[in-house]
Amino acid sequence: MSKTILIVDDSMSMRQLVKMTLTGAGHQVIEASDGRDALTKLNGQKINLIISDVNMPNLDGIGLVKEIKNRNEYRFTPIIMLTTESEQGKKAEGQAAGAKAWIVKPFQPQQLLAAVEKLVG
């Protein structure tokens, strides 16, 4: 079943990779280049899943999660955080903020798809 997924990452190539993986599996993809940009995309449209980087300019991933949890229409939307080994310290903070699914970069596209399926399949 096709889902609408918001990808938040300041890295163009990373967005590209995630987008290709997801569209390949038949999902609709909306892109945002950082947390603040993402918030503007959360404008009432239907979004099934948010995939976000942690380290971003303007508003980082953790800040974004906190904002999302404050928005009534999106507060139950599942979130997948993309993180690196070195950012493991942020994981606890992010989980407390409400991001429960974490994937460590570098990951196999297959891994990402599996996580998407588990959450919104």
Next chain:
Amino acid sequence: MLNGEQWSQLLQSFLEEGGDLLKQAEECLLVLDGDLADEEAINGLFRAMHTLKGSAGLFSLTPVVAFTHQLESLLMAVRDGERSLTPNLISLMLRCLDELGSMIGRINVETGAVEGNDEVLQTQLLNALAAEMGQGSDSLPTPTAPREGQVQRAPATGEGAWHISLRFSPDLYRNGFDPAAFVRYLSRLGEITHLEVLDENLPDFHQMDPEACYLGMEISLRSASSKAEIEEVFEFILDFCKLRILPPESSLSDYLQLIRELPETDERIGSILVASGLLTEHELNTGLTMQAQGEEPRAPLGSVLVEAGMVAPAVVNAALEKQQVVRERRAQESSLIKVAAHKLDELINLVGELVISAAGAQLQARAHGHSDFIESTQVVNRHVEQIREAALKLRMIEIGDTFNRFHRVVRDVSQELGKKIRLEVRGADTELDKSVTDKIADPLTHLVRNAIDHGIESAEERLAAGKPAEGHLALNAYHESGMIVIEVSDDGRGLNTARIRQKAIDKGLIDPNANLSEHDLHMLIFAAGFSTADSVSNLSGRGVGMDVVRSAIDQLRGTVEIESRPGLGCTFRIRLPLTLAIIEGFLVSLGGEYFVIPLDMVTECMELGDQPLIDGIYGYLNLRGKPLPCIDLSAHFDLPASAVRRRNIVVVSQGRQQAGLIVDQLHGELQTVIKPLGLLFQHLQGISGSTILGSGQVALILDIPSLFRQLQALVDTGASETRSVQNRQELLPRL
């Protein structure tokens, strides 16, 4: 990544391990040679090949891997009862082991390559093996998937299904999770045969929180996946549900089997369960947390896990059994440490220096007469003594390893000669210095070959002589008064003294009229250039005579004697000092020079009366009614004539020979650290080494066997020509 040096080190330890494995394999083969159906030996052999193949694979030693692979395949077929062993097959496999040994020996530690690999020979051996098995080598069964590294999962595909029990936490929805998504994903792993949604926790409608989850699920899943794979489906919601995954009833026994077969590396019960795939990492962590939170005294992890419904009680019991086995194995293993021999040598050397300097300190203390000083040096000396003993013990190894290699020698040689011979090994746990063990192996091999070749008769001869057709060869070792005694005895025809005598006369070794005792005749076989075999077989007559055995034993400061009973057998008895590094010595002096006599050769000391020796240097004295041949050492070594008025005799013995050494003064026992003589002095007769005294002075160690031989030579060549042969024999009865 590993650097080159680390790699070489790893490879070096592989080479050592490889040698051990081959030895184990050979032992197993020899056991199988006696009992073709010995299951333990077959398994042992298989394991050795399997391990060797695995380790060789790590180092990309392709030829070794390829070769062991074929052996392993064959052994697997034998183990599984598809093939049976034959004596021919065992002979072939022994040759294969030899080839493996030589392959491993040719591995270059620097490059990690097998140099000059003889593929032709290997192919020949493998073809011969295949022919013996009665089929082409291609059709040898291939071994099952390797077990190294990853543990094989127990098959869960059989009858029955995984049972998954889920109890969601109320927070599930609020965190953005949809249970249905997980269940859908689960169906990718297999077929969900049954799913029941539990809604008994649902509150009344008006009390219900629409954002809370009140549900639970019981799922039956037919799947070949492992427990960990199933758990992974729920990875994101592990914190928001209680998850219990139970293996299919039918595969439980497979798991139990698996637990028993796990490699014995880890002894934690949780690790055992995780390794078997019955418990996931997450469950283990949860269990450990629960255990840590529990009240004192903490419940064992096993019962925590069972109570939480993570594993079945039978599984925990199996894991506990396994743990016990591993612990016992560990206890045995941990009591052994492998140390490079040269490190021990270094330690022994240092201890030697310590002994000398401690003696020096004591000497100083005595010279100064300071009582406190003397006392403390005495304490130091006592400890040095203990250290010396402990250090020497480190070098002691059981002679069993050396003895065991003779099973192979006896087997090969007896087969070649068409004789049936049983080897009996006794006293394998007798300990002696490693360097002595290394040096005694060759002489022993020679004696064993000789016994088989010359000693033990052919089956027909034996039967005619009323003996059992099967010959009996025994190796025996025991300690006797500070020496180790090694016996090689057979029940063959014994030494033929008439033939030895004739041969010796032919070879010009003795005078035709010489009147030799039986014992002297026996000892003639150790003379250089003596060989009694009518036909030189390629076994014992390899151009090296028994004189080589004799000189090897002499070098070890040992002695050898022969006890022959015509028609009944022959025993070679070798006596060796337990160690070569430090010995108990007896210090004497001649004029201003010090000499050490190995204490184990000293039988008694007494004062020399006024009676002079016959020619001033050599002669005999009356020792309790028996003539005792004597040497005046000062004169013998051409030292300045002694000024001491009362001189002493030290009576030394070697085997059954006795002699008196006339010396000036006796100084008593001495811990003698043996220092080899310099190259220039190595050919000195009568001196075997030197040592340094506490005072810093050098003392020479007397080579008693060589002195005995010198005396013997003097008797034979007529240094005392004036006396008749009859008289000389009287004079030096045992020389």
